[in-house]
Amino acid sequence: MSAGPYNYSYIFKYIIIGDMGVGKSCLLHQFTEKKFMADCPHTIGVEFGTRIIEVSGQKIKLQIWDTAGQERFRAVTRSYYRGAAGALMVYDITRRSTYNHLSSWLTDTRNLTNPSTVIFLIGNKCDLDAQRDVTYEEAKQFADENGLMFVEASAKTGENVEEAFLETAKKIYQSIQDGRLDLNAAESGVQHKPSQPGRNTLVNDQQVNKDTCAC
Amino acid sequence: MSVENKGICNADMPVHDTGTGNVLSRRLNKILETRIENDKETLEALKELSTFFTENTLQARRNLRSKIEKRSLVINEDFLSAFRDVKEVLDAIYSDVSEMNNSVQKMISRLQATKTQTHHLIDQTTKLQAESQTLSLQKEVAGAFLRSFQLSPAEQAVLRGSSRECAITDEFFTVLDRVQSIHSNGRMLMQSGHQTAALEIMEQMALYQEAALERLYRWTQSRCRNIESPETSILLSMAMSRLQGRPVLFRYVLDEYRTSRRSVLVTAFIDALTQGGPGGTPKPIEMHGHDPKRYVGDMLAWLHQAIPSEKDNLLILLKGCDKTDVSDQILQTLSHITEGVCHPLKVRVERMLAVDTDATVLYSVTNLVCFYKQVIGQVVPGSQLLTTLEELQELSQHTFLLALQSQVRQQLSECVETPPSDLSPSPGVSQLLNLLRDVLSVGCIAEGRQQDLPQIVSIIVEPLLQAINESATRLPTSDMAVYLLNCLYQMQSTLSLYEFVDELLERLQAQSDAQLDTLTSEQASSLVANLNLGSIYTILQEQGKGALSSVPGMEPTGLKNFLSKLDAFLVMQDVLLLPQICLLLSGTHRSIVQHRAFEVIAAIYRQLYEAVHDPENLYQNPGVLMPRSPDQVLKLLIG
Structure with missing residues (x-):
């Protein structure tokens, strides 16, 4: 399987945004490494992670840009919205202030991305239910009002992390199928990529399935 | 004959009877006792007798004996002649048989002779047969040898390709691998004693390989720009894995690759700058030309994000190269690919810096460039892009410092002249400290603030101190001391919020202490x-x-x-x-x-x-x- 990392049909570009300390980097780490990073340092500017997933039989490489939540990096991180196919907007269910800032994050996202960019709202740290400060219903309503996809997840336990990234990819793939996303245009956040001929498909399928079940 | 004799005897009997009584009687008896009807021989004899003894006359009776003897003689003569015929026939048969025997004997001898002759022939045949078997076995071996140590015409055709532009296929690589394996088998062959053949084979294979690699090299060189097309990328990475054994060709292909990717990247960069995304979203980066922070940040972020894709492509191209450590090649190639964007980037940033811009904004830009210099330096260390960023950072830093100095000069000349009557710091002091605060409030996103900060502070604070001191000299001692103390106090309280200015704070403290002593x-x-x-x-x-x-x-x-x-x-x-x-x-x-x-x-x-x-x-x-x-x-x- 040495050729594994090179077998994919598309690259989707994601961006993860949200206040400082809501667990953006941990979500990414959980998704790419399937591990919880306990002492995650503050992100400096932007970090980068990838993973190959499968949607409707197509292998897709997710190129994920994890942004720093600190205000001083806003000037840097704002430039990374450009051409993102998916935006994961994260808040911390135990800190109301991070939820309250969502609308400003959303405004930024809407202003700086394509109309076709899929925005997914993630309420992180749902393992800390005892310290909950934002109810599921409230956030769900916010998501519905703004047409966002929504899930509560935990980077610590891994709950719903996989789902959030995969659902976003499914939605983007749907857009491609519907022709709403123009692949030929540069900076759509999606790139066509080389994939191996069909003979390898089966092997890869198995591998990906195994990947996806591992949570 | 015996029947005839009996008959004769019987005819004599009456004659003898009279002679001797006893014998006679016995004979009589015997005759009487004879049952003629039972004695077939007698009957036959009598029947025969009846055929010629037709007249029972004395004469006839007297002549009977001679007659019978005559008849017997005739019969015997008949026998004799008949036997003569038989003998003659037998003699003929005998001669025939003898002849036959002769010829058989002859045949036998001839057969014997032939047999001896044939034996030789058979021997020869057997020998020949054995030889033919050996030969056919040899032929098979030779065939097998050729099959495993030579290329079939079809394979040769695949290697050569029908024309120069003929596409490379999977098959080509299979044959090329075969050539390689034949070549290495040749070595084994040499070890097992067949040196001449092995050397020839190896030489031949080397020639094939050379020609094939040459062709592969041309093809790869002309196609390497198509790394993003799914069909060619697989073949390209296979081609590179074969070419890795030829450092020169490998190098040339990589050169061509990086040159073509470099122009692809430049085009994409210019597109992002001037055309933006599909339907204008995201907007062209140059739309933000009026906002230096956004403009520079977007350009640098775009470049930062373009590098992983280029790296991926390179990894795909070189994924089969396992013989050498390609990380160096990847790094070099990547830095060459990113070289092309240096110029457009540099021109734009320089143009932007040439415009008279607020020092705070310039400081933000400097920070951004510095940040990306660090980020990109991690991805493509030692690249031209990094050097460009370093130059830009220097330029931007320089421009910033100049702008800051001129801004400070202007404000000093405007506002720091006569101390107010209440000896509070003149408005210029507050203004300059606000400027300092503004500049330093620029989110520091890069390392190196430790060097920056004292420099920025001293650019603002030194002339300010000088100006304050100058204006204070016009005052009476106590007033001067109070005014200076007030100004120093304000500066100290502003500066104490920042790190890395301890030295300056110490100096300010010393000046304050002196004024306190005076006062x-x-x-x-x-x-x-x-x-x-x-x-x-x-x-x-x-x-x-x-x-x-x-x-x-x-x-x-x-x-x-x-x-x-x-x-x-x-x-x-x-x-x-x-x-x-x-x-x-x-x-x-x-x-x-x-x-x-x-x-x-x-x-x-x-x-x-x-x-x-x-x-x-x-x-x-x-x-x-x-x-x-x-x-x-x-x-x-x-x-």
Whole structure:
């Protein structure tokens, strides 16, 4: 399987945004490494992670840009919205202030991305239910009002992390199928990529399935 | 014949009967007893006799015997002639058989001869057969040998390709691998003794390989730009894995690859700058040309994000290269690919920096460039792009510092001239400190602030200090000290919020201390003057021989004048304070000056107290004259 990392049909570009300390980097780490990073340092500017997933039989490489939540990096991180196919907007269910800032994050996202960019709202740290400060219903309503996809997840336990990234990819793939996303245009956040001929498909399928079940 | 003889005998019988009776009778009997009907021979003989004995006459009877004998003779003659024929025939048969025997004998001998002859032939045939078997086996072996050590015409055709532009296919690589394996098998062949053949084979394979690799190289070189097309990318990575054994060709392909990818990247960059995404979203980066931070940030972020894709492509191209460590190649190639964007980037940033821009904005830009220099330096260390970023950072830093200096100069000339009458810092001080605060409020996103910050601070603070000092010189001493202290205080309180400025803060503190000393001594002198302590203090210092109480001005009545003033002062300390002290902005400064000045008074009091209480000085009732102990006075003053 040495050729594994090179077998994919598309690259989707994601961006993860949200206040400082809501667990953006941990979500990414959980998704790419399937591990919880306990002492995650503050992100400096932007970090980068990838993973190959499968949607409707197509292998897709997710190129994920994890942004720093600190205000001083806003000037840097704002430039990374450009051409993102998916935006994961994260808040911390135990800190109301991070939820309250969502609308400003959303405004930024809407202003700086394509109309076709899929925005997914993630309420992180749902393992800390005892310290909950934002109810599921409230956030769900916010998501519905703004047409966002929504899930509560935990980077610590891994709950719903996989789902959030995969659902976003499914939605983007749907857009491609519907022709709403123009692949030929540069900076759509999606790139066509080389994939191996069909003979390898089966092997890869198995591998990906195994990947996806591992949570 | 016996029948005939019996018949004859019977015919004789009657003749003999008469001769001898007994014999006769016996014969008679015998005849009588004979049953003619039962004796076939007799019957036959008689029947035969009847055929020629037709007339029973004497004559006939007499002639019978001769007749019979004649007949017998005839018969015997007949026999004789018949047997002669038989004999003759038998003789003929005999000769025939003899002849046959002869010829058979001859045949046998001939057969024998032939057999001996044939035996030789068979031997030969067998030999030949064996030989033919060996030969066919050899042929098979040779065929197998050729199959495993030579290329079939079809394979050769695949290697050669029908034309120069003929596409490379999977098959090509299969054959190429076969050539390689034949070549290495040749080595084994050589070890097993077949040196000549092995050498020839290896030479031939080497030639094939050379030609094939040459062709592969041309193809790869012309196609390497198509790394993003799914069909060619697989073949390309296979091609590169085969070419890795030919460093020169490998190098050339990589050169071509990086040149073509470089132009692809430049085109994409220019597109992102001028055309933006599909339907104008995201907008072209140049739409933000008016906002330097956004403009520079977007350009650099775009580049930063383009690099992983280029790296992926390179990894795909080189994924089959396992013989050498390609990480160096990847790094070099990547840095070459990113070289192309250096110029457009540089031109744009330089143009933007050439426009007269606010120092704060320039500082943000410098920070951004510095940040990306660090980020990109991690991905493509040692690249031209990194050098460009370093140059841009330097330029931007330089521009920023120049802008800052000119901004400082302008504000200084406008606002820091005459100190206000309340000796508070002039508006220019606040303005410059605000500028400092603005600049430093730019989110620091890059490392190296430690060097930046003192420089920025000194660019603002040094001229400011100078200007303040200059304007302060026009004031009287106390006013000057208060004004300077106020300005320094404001600067200190602004700067204390930042790291890395300890040295400057120390300097400011030293200047403050000097001013505090000045002010303290002013205050102390004014107190001494107001309390009429001046002469007393001088006398105490100059004290020589003799009792102090007899020195003019030191007699108890003279001291009382001072002591009553002191009493009033102890109750109402503020009355004797310099008015400027109240203008000090810092409460700490105020209390320090007051404190120290009062300490001076207390110290003089202590000296006087000790002198008065010294019996040598001959004061009467010193306890009545100076009832307060120095500690009490100190406590009252400073408390």
